Amino acid sequence: MKKEYKPRYVGHWLAIRCYKHDGSLHRIWDRGLVLENNDDYLVIATKRAKVTENNGRKWFTKEPAVTIFSKKEWWNVICMLKKDGICYYCNIASPVIIEDGNIKYIDYDLDTKLFPDGNIRVLDEKEYSRHKNYYHYDEKLDIVLRYQTRQMVEMMKDKRFPFVDTLIQNYYEEYLELTKKK
Numbered sequence: 119m120k121k122e123y124k125p126r127y128v129g130h131w132l133a134i135r136c137y138k139h140d141g142s143l144h145r146i147w148d149r150g151l152v153l154e155n156n157d158d159y160l161v162i163a164t165k166r167a168k169v170t171e172n173n174g175r176k177w178f179t180k181e182p183a184v185t186i187f188s189k190k191e192w193w194n195v196i197c198m199l200k201k202d203g204i205c206y207y208c209n210i211a212s213p214v215i216i217e218d219g220n221i222k223y224i225d226y227d228l229d230t231k232l233f234p235d236g237n238i239r240v241l242d243e244k245e246y247s248r249h250k251n252y253y254h255y256d257e258k259l260d261i262v263l264r265y266q267t268r269q270m271v272e273m274m275k276d277k278r279f280p281f282v283d284t285l286i287q288n289y290y291e292e293y294l295e296l297t298k299k300k
Contacts, residue, residue: 127152127216129296132162134185134221136211139253144225146170150185151296153289159280160187160214160221163293184289186280187214187221192266194223197286203234204283208270210263226255228267232274232281240267 134147147169150162165182187194194214196207208231212224227246231239250260274281 125155127155127160132216132219132221134162137222137224139224139226139249139255143172145172147179150221151293153184153292153296155216157189159189160216161185161289162187162221163290165293165297182290182293184286184293187223189213189215191269192226192262193270195280197280199286199290200234204286205234206232206274206281208232208274210266210270226259226263228263230267230270230274238271238274240271 130152131149132152133149135143136145138144147164147167150164150167152160152162154161161184163182163184164179167179167183168176169179170176181198181200183199184197185194186197190213192210192212194209194211196209198205198207208229209223210226210228210230212226214221214223216222227242227249229241231241233239246263249255255263273279279285
């Protein structure tokens with residue numbers, strides 16, 4: 119009988135640690151179940167995840183979510199499964215790494231959001247401007263982050279990966295199957 123190969127971490131729970139540019143901790147999600155881990159991206163799913171803010175405040179996510187973390191590009195996308203459809207919240211962020219059982223990335227404030235009705239918004243531009251000065255983002259980083267924001271808006275408009283409802287729904291169904299077994 120041939121043993122099925124599974125990439126490292128698939129089927130395991132990992133914590134998610136979000137940092138700011140200076141290395142300070144911004145936010146922690148207690149755990150996400152890894153559904154896919156390849157050279158380009160990491161996919162996790164959560165349901166009522168506990169989130170701890172850098173000030174110690176704790177809260178739980180309202181909707182189940184599938185999150186896709188890019189390993190090569192400057193984004194991650196939280197796909198929230200709401201009653202009226204999937205809402206995509208894209209963080210402009212450093213490529214993700216996995217270290218010491220944690221998913222880690224740096225958040226760069228700029229966000230884009232694709233609503234179930236197709237409406238797209240770029241968010242947090244004022245916060246980005248403040249943090250660009252506060253954390254001293256250099257010109258090269260600023261160019262990368264602004265370029266990535268424009269790219270994400272175009273991907274949203276074209277419904278390109280990861281903005282594909284059926285794909286996200288399939289990942290969530292896989293999550294439900296895996297958690298039913300555990």
